[in-house]
Amino acid sequence: MNTKFVLNGGESMKYAIETNNLVKIYDNNFKAVDNLNLYVENKSIGGILGPNGAGKTTTIKMLTCLIPKTSGEAKVAGFDVSKEPDEVRNRIGMVPQLVSLYKDLTVRENVELCADFYNVDPTIKDKKIDDLLELVDIKYAQDKYVKQLSGGMQQKTSVVASLVHSPDILFLDEPTVGLDPTTKRVLWDLMVDLNDEGRTIILCSHDMYEVDKICDNINIIDTGKVVASDTPQGLKDQLLHNMEENNNLIRESILKLEEEGLEENKERINGLKSSLTDESEKVTVMLSNINEDMINALEDLKVVNEVKHLGNARLNISLKRSETSVNDVITTILANGGNIASIKTNDPTLEDVFVAITAKSRKAIKDGN
Numbered sequence: 001m002n003t004k005f006v007l008n009g010g011e012s013m014k015y016a017i018e019t020n021n022l023v024k025i026y027d028n029n030f031k032a033v034d035n036l037n038l039y040v041e042n043k044s045i046g047g048i049l050g051p052n053g054a055g056k057t058t059t060i061k062m063l064t065c066l067i068p069k070t071s072g073e074a075k076v077a078g079f080d081v082s083k084e085p086d087e088v089r090n091r092i093g094m095v096p097q098l099v100s101l102y103k104d105l106t107v108r109e110n111v112e113l114c115a116d117f118y119n120v121d122p123t124i125k126d127k128k129i130d131d132l133l134e135l136v137d138i139k140y141a142q143d144k145y146v147k148q149l150s151g152g153m154q155q156k157t158s159v160v161a162s163l164v165h166s167p168d169i170l171f172l173d174e175p176t177v178g179l180d181p182t183t184k185r186v187l188w189d190l191m192v193d194l195n196d197e198g199r200t201i202i203l204c205s206h207d208m209y210e211v212d213k214i215c216d217n218i219n220i221i222d223t224g225k226v227v228a229s230d231t232p233q234g235l236k237d238q239l240l241h242n243m244e245e246n247n248n249l250i251r252e253s254i255l256k257l258e259e260e261g262l263e264e265n266k267e268r269i270n271g272l273k274s275s276l277t278d279e280s281e282k283v284t285v286m287l288s289n290i291n292e293d294m295i296n297a298l299e300d301l302k303v304v305n306e307v308k309h310l311g312n313a314r315l316n317i318s319l320k321r322s323e324t325s326v327n328d329v330i331t332t333i334l335a336n337g338g339n340i341a342s343i344k345t346n347d348p349t350l351e352d353v354f355v356a357i358t359a360k361s362r363k364a365i366k367d368g369n
């Protein structure tokens with residue numbers, strides 16, 4: 001029994017979503033979700049990442065009571081999805097991966113249908129619909145049939161329909177796929193605003209920038225299991241930490257082989273050396289007033305491996321990673337009269353994390369672990 005699995009309910013509820021060994025086996029015997037233990041804190045924005053076919057949509061479908069689970073437990077807003085599906089449905093909104101609107105009804109008719117389904121108070125219904133249509137900028141098309149809309153316009157309609165009953169928890173399954181950059185931003189702002197109002201957002205996405213930008217916490221799912229769970233920064237820090245540990249192990253092996261001093265070890269040593277990952281932090285600084293004193297002062301810093309002066313106004317600096325190393329560089333540049341226009345580092349991105357973690361979990365499966 002997982003000790004984190006506690007039903008609180010109401011305002012004091014810790015988790016909006018909690019699953020305990022949740023399993024989904026489809027009719028063809030395929031296990032799409034495999035003992036999944038997933039937690040999303042109440043009133044947070046929780047990202048769900050995972051490769052194609054990882055089981056994200058299947059999980060969301062079980063959490064939104066669209067398909068039954070095979071075994072395990074799942075609670076949404078403190079209610080059991082199998083035993084109390086109506087309680088769950090009343091508190092959730094869903095923007096599905098594939099838009100599911102009535103194509104022969106207009107935008108407004110679709111939204112009204114949802115409002116009526118959820119018994120939205122008729123005295124506030126019209127105003128609520130107007131506000132939401134305006135919010136995502138689709139009001140101008142409210143009398144168009146859905147079949148006449150572009151993909152992005154359908155997606156916006158789908159979002160409005162999912163919000164019309166003011167759900168506490170909103171599930172969005174790849175909501176910004178195919179949207180233009182401006183509309184994407186409208187949706188991101190909307191998700192953040194809804195979260196500020198105290199709603200929980202569950203966002204499934206392949207857009208790493210989007211997830212990094214708006215999610216408080218991320219669960220990475222692969223082959224139906226959670227393989228990593230942390231804040232976006234926490235995941236990046238873990239990646240750096242793992243890289244360091246891996247390099248340390250390789251260095252230890254190299255040292256042992258070198259101590260043996262055997263001729264036949266040479267090839268293995270070279271192989272191990274080439275598999276060391278570059279741990280240094282690369283910083284690119286664009287600035288004016290580059291001078292020799294500045295470069296000498298930078299080269300004298302303990303944390304600096306190498307300084308390259310490129311073009312008129314660019315320094316490429318290789319650093320040993322530490323919490324203060326970039327700070328030391330900035331201070332030194334400023335102390336030598338530099339005017340910094342921009343600084344970029346090669347910190348790992350969420351995409352690096354995703355690739356590393358899913359490659360690891362796939363390898364583990366291949367190796368039969």
Ligand SMILES: Nc1ncnc2c1ncn2[C@@H]1O[C@H](COP(=O)(O)OP(=O)(O)OP(=O)(O)O)[C@@H](O)[C@H]1O
Pocket residue numbers: 026027028030031032050051052053054055056057058059097
């Ligand atoms: N109705 C079904 N019957 C049998 N297998 C299914 C069914 N629906 C999904 N699957 C399988 O379950 C696995 C998980 O599918 P799911 O749609 O949950 O993945 P996903 O993580 O959402 O992927 P994507 O990123 O491509 O949307 C896949 O291997 C898929 O083929």
Ligand SMILES: [Mg+2]
Pocket residue numbers: 056057058097173
């Ligand atoms: Mg999916």
